[in-house]
Amino acid sequence: MYFFESELELALGWRLFLGKMSRVDAKKLSLCTREPLSQETVGHSLAAFSHIVRSCYGPTGRLKHLHNGLGGYVRTTSHSSALLGSLCVAHPVLKLLTAAVQNHVSRFGDGGLFTAALCCSLLGKLRDLNMPSCTGVAICRRLSSQCVDYLASEACGCKMPVDFSRSKILLDLVRSVLTSKCGCMLSREEAGHVGTLVLKAFLLTVPQNAATGVTGFGRCFYVSMKDKRVLDSSVCSGLLIETPEFHLTRMLPGGRTTSSPIRTALFSVSLSGDVCETGEGAVIVHRGVSLEAAVLDQLLRLGQRMVKDGVGLVICQKVIHPALKQYLKENQVVAVERVGVAMMESLKEMTGSQAIASLQLLSPAPYGSLKDLRTQHFAPKWFLHLIPEDSAICSLVLCNRNETAWEELKLACQTAERVLQLTVKDPWVLLGGGCTETHLSSYLRHQ
């Protein structure tokens, strides 16, 4: 029922807009425009925007190329989030419209094109009917509340309950999202395969123990494998961190023999040996004192402490100094650097530890633990596979033919994930193929 809620938002927005100003220019005085919707330019802009959005929608939807007229990167897409993010919109009415649709997409993850098309068509109809704006707003409000009430009621004829003990309806739901975007270039078999993976990934992000106080879903990380066969995609629990092959040879000597958990240390501070920001003034260093050597010394002592404490894996958000890496490697400690800030939250959750933000370790140090550490090879890339004791993190290795198709497929998978999450909250699906829309319109006509 999400798209009707946002229509309500739009109706409220109109009220504000229609009664008050248009935009304020930096140098000019404020301009007050009465009845901005009646302007000719609005009609043209709305018609063009409506055409763009409608031609991307549905089973006959087609792709759009977005590019700068002077050349440069071409984005090929039919996703509303990509389209609206890249279009330069000048007219204030259109700006408000695109902002509302983008807000809808960021909240619900799906239905952007439908919302945009519906809003354009409503605006167009109201312009043609030439009635006072407040009447138009009141009509829209009444219509949307009728629809929402009907859809929420027991007697609604176009919705079906979702039974989570059977996978068929969930798979169909995911497949309908994936095949709605032609830019993914999926064959039937490929859509089925990726659909199954997305569902598996979603199930892996459902937290096992509700008792631990974790209330949200976990996260699914997408590993990009462009220029590969779609059927080679796969999903696994835990986190995959890409590493160059030469770091992995001899790093994990013949696989681990013990089954005890691995102690981990997670660093958010840079271990690259550089001196921290000195600010505005100059730093005077006495002869015979080397700042770099002093910091390196501190790093090596940190390494010694970790080896003594039995740490098996060191993860750093930023760079690790080569001498420290070498020391850790010689002492059978796996070191992973440059994981980036995006993964840090999930790493904290997986290892159950805070990130260490200084070179001085407290006692006892805030180490975490992992169940297992392995290497994975998805040609031609190599990955370190971090397997947690119990966590709702998974990695989806997504393969597609080329960059364009991969970007579209990733967006489609993220949409499908969001749709599944929302279905858990509200376990109903609406009939597709235009049935719901036709049913609702006939219901409204009979009211």
Place this chain on the structure above:
Amino acid sequence: MNRKRHLGLQQLSSLASVVKTFLGPIKSSKFIVDKRTYGSVLICSVVRLLESLDSNNTVGQLLNDTIQAQNKEYKTGTTTLLFLVSAWSSAVLECLEQGVPLSIIVTLMSEGLNSCIEQVQCLTISIQDVTQKLDDIPMKCNKKVLIRICFGTTGRQIIETKTLGMSESYSCVCPGYVMSLCPEKAAIAKQLQDRPLDIVLIAGDLTDTYRHLGFNRSQNVRMVLESGNKRIAQFRGKMLVTYVQGNICESLEEKCFLHNILIINQVTHAVLQAFSNITGAEIVTYLAQVNEHCVGKDVYLNYWGTGESSWRELDSRVPIVITAKGIHLVTVVLSSPILSKMQATEDNFWTCAYCVHHALLDNAVFPGSGVVELLCLSYLEKLGKEVKSSTKEFHTDNQK
């Protein structure tokens, strides 16, 4: 039909006549001339053609992406792909003119492609049969000796060296790492010949100011670190070869001459890795990190092409080869008297090498001379005739 709507398809179909000249046994290379600078480039492949042409339209960009993806993954078949794209665009335009809906065109074309792929499986020849008939089968590359050697180098890494000014008969394949030394270093190399040497592998520069990637220099702190000169002295007396990925500072180079240590720089990481794998030496970033785990043993150095008195190179550099027993590294030396042909020779070599690689991976090859193409054509014609003579309606999801 609105001509304007299918501008992209029209542009693609116009490429066919250009690409056709790159196909088949009789090829014609092209020169691309820059109107502003009047510089020109010799083009023998479709990948280089697309790279050199300015393309500020969307179709050009998409085409370039597709060809680059094929090139990156398979390194072969790019010309065929471009020709097919162009030919199919003309076919699609024809169908659209006759009013066939786009979705039907797409479905039928993919079905046709899939069933052709099934049909041609019967034409494959296994690799065992090929090795015997090597001289009978027409091949793209005229370096058959190269192919024989490639058969024996599965699992090994191949790198290249290019030499200019020599005739093509000097091209060959050699295990180990081949490169050329300046005369001063050649003098050191002479003393290191024919005996087991130690090796140290450094990824980075051997200069005072070099720092590893990710190190942020503070703007207002000037550092003077102890120079590598002292460190290098620890290797005095050993027979040592050092590979450095980047540059070396002059004072260090002089010290190396003094201590009879051969330093070779601008070595790619792949070569460092190959030597690291076979000798067990760890690759380091700074000279200060070198300890007993970082020195590899049993590396050998020799002059390359000894006895070839007519060998000469620009600015009197001497070619040597450094190798270790069982190393998975092979250097291919490509020589050509013409500079503009160098790129084309290199591209041809890699295309050939990848063809062989894929053939070994699949354990099969197709015969050439258009056999595969003719089979597909006759099969599709037969299908077309069957449909015309059939009295039933043709359903789009009929599996043929």
